[in-house]
Amino acid sequence: MNINVRSIDPLRDLSQQSIQAIEEESQIINFPIGFPILRENVIPNEVLIILSGEARLLINDTGNKSSITLLGKNTFIGLASMLRAEGCENISASTALTALAIPERVILSMYDQDINF
Secondary structure, eight states, rough: OOOOGGGGGGTTTTHHHHHHHHHOOOOEEEEEEEEEETTTTOOSSEEEEEEOOOOOEEEEEEEEEEEEEOTTTTOSSHHHHHHTSOOOOOOSSSSSSEEEEEEHHHHHHHHHHHHOO
16 A cells, blocks of 8 residues: 555554554555445445545435535545444445545454544
């Protein structure tokens, strides 16, 4: 992975152990415009952090999808669903989007052991 993890705002203050785990186990993923990144009935096995591009948080309103908000750089995708152990996010790429995908085991380890997470 060719990215300085400490340059990502939400990860800046993590322990060296957490940074090393992210660097060793994470990957960069690119999503095309319109791609459904996460569905509300799915518990993800990784958490994404948007590095570039934008996504829309959507809600199903009487069968029609409506946009709640626009998500941008440094936003977590999938963290709420993972920590709740229940899918609750419906997100699609509104532009071409690049994200850092951090595996579930790394996220849960940081949640349990890194006070700065």
